[in-house]
Amino acid sequence: MAYEVTATRRRPQRFEDLVGQEFVAQTFKNSIQSGKIAHAYLFSGPRGCGKTSTARILAKALNCEKGPTATPCGECAACKEITAGSSLDVIEIDGASNTSVNDVRQIKDEVLFPPNSCRYKIYIIDEVHMLSTSAFNALLKTIEEPPPYVIFIFATTELQKVPATIKSRCQQFNFRLVPVEKVKEQLALAAQELGMKAQDEALYWIAREAGGSMRDSYTLFDQVAAFSDGEITYEKIRDKLGLVGVDRLNELFGLCVMADSETALLKIDEYLQNGVSIEQLISNCTEYLRSLLLLKNGIRKEALLGQNPERYSKEVLEAWSSIQIERALSIFMQLYRDIRYSLSARYELELAVSRLCWLKDFVSSAEIKRAVEAVKPLLSEAAYPRRIQINQNGEPVQKEEPQQAPRVSAPGAQPMNFFNVPGAGGEQRPFPDGGAEPPVKSAGSTSLPSVQENTPAHEEVPVFKASADSSTEELRSSMIKHFSFKDELVASALNSTQNWGFDGEKLTVFTQNSFTKIQLENARRTVEDYLSEAYMKKVSFEVKQLEIKKEAKELPPQVELIRDVFKGSVLGWQ
DSSP states (O other), X not given: OOOOOHHHHTOOOSGGGOSSOHHHHHHHHHHHHHTOOXXXXXXXXXXXXXXXXXXXXXXXXXXXXXXXXXSOOSOSHHHHHHHHTXXXXXXXXXXXXXXXXXXXXXXXXXXXXXXXXXXXEEEEEESGGGSOHHHHHHHXXXXXXXXXXXXXXXXXXXXXXSOHHHHTTSEEEEXXXXXXXHHHHHHHHHHHHTTOEXXXXXXXXXXXXXXXXXXXXXXXXXXXXXXXXXXXXXXXXXXXXXXOOHHXXXXXXXXXXXXXXXXXXXXXXXXHHTTOOHHHHHHHHHHHHHHHHHHXXXXXXXXXXXXXXXXXXXXXXXXXXXXXXXXXXXXXXXXXXXXXXXXOHHHHHHHHHHHHTTGGGOOOHHHHHHHHHHHHHHHHHHHOOEEEEEOTTSOEEEEEOOOOOOOOOOTTOOOOOTTTOBOGGGOBOSOTTSOOOOOOBOTTOSSOOHHHHHSOTTSOOOOOOOOTTOOHHHHHHXXXXXXXXXXXHHHHHHHTOEEEEEOSSEEEEEESOHHHHHHHHHTHHHHHHHHXXXXXXXXXXXXXXXXXXXXXXXXXXXXXXXXXXXXXXXXXXX
């Protein structure tokens, strides 16, 4: 007996044999049992999903000697002839080869004659969308009012090319792609019929490659079975078809996680030297990254992954976040689109792998936004302008700026100026936008300090004139007074320092706040100019940060978030 391919040998012969088209099968069963048979049907859907097979089963169900019946016997002469394709009353026409209006005119002449030996004369026109416009127009009247013994069945993979005038005269059935699990089950049965052993992993790979088409899956199955020597395994498929298996991809992406770009690029060269095509390698890497993304989101369905979830590298899964895996998948998707126009597809692939080696440091814009929002309260607290007041003893007092209410200009209201802008507590404030103010006496005082008595509000406090017996406390107080006019942020930073020390050549101050240290280092030149003028010689300025003991407070969650997102470390926290 001549060899028969699996797709032909396992072609469905009953409605129950249709895989993945249960809705279509049940609808036809009910229609036949109730005697409600339409004169024209239009089957649409992807290739290899059962459109022509369904048309033949319907022809057998209507022409079976025991019918019309939903379960044709398959033993009578009509059923055997239709199965063999030799029935005179079931005419299959290739729409791609018979596109002209003359072919349709021949059909119109033939329908005038009743069936030869069957109950119905059935025309099955495959790829009907290939007919010309004139052919479609010539067919309209015939399919609208055919003789009672004629039934038309049209099949197409491109429904949008069929004219609306044809669609409106037919009952339409949309065939769907077959799920991977059902394809795998049919492949297992086919292997059983051939007496072959087959790994589930290998069958899942074939089913996924077929893309939901039963005919494509059977064709690929025959190809794999031909070189498998009685046992189909994923390793044989990988080696014979030039694939890059999960084990090799685990190794490659493990090197990318460790940022070992040198070894990763050498691995790429090794795979290409072994005969793996660049397109195939990119495709395998893309599928691998997609599976990692599914696993990262908790999906462990083997039909979706195509592999056992345990085969994927745990190190890669733990090292990359979901956002980083999405970024890697995006890189390879774009890579596949770019290689057709590239100077060298290999260069593009090596560039993509090199980028993956620093993917661990990739921070998305969403993460940056989240981190900035989380740290905003801390930054505002550290950098908020503080008002410097002088108490009755002439010492500076730190007072945090109160919350400002928005300014509203009401009709007829007096314009805001230096003298009539009210501040918190009713005192007059010169700057409504929160600018620096002259030092003011604390509550309960009856007179302002001498510096304000002798200095107009718009002028700076004179530079402190140091003498041999001047103390660091006097210097500290004078500097804070001076900078409260010139730069209130610097004044606030100076006010938060401690342990001032002056050795005649250099002023050293200490702080526990790294942000304060940065502020003062940025203002170093301004402070040194002040000191040089005060001491009439060149004086340097140094800021040191106090070390924080290990038993200090735990870091707030916002600070930990900033540290983790930006891959940094916290130098000190109080």
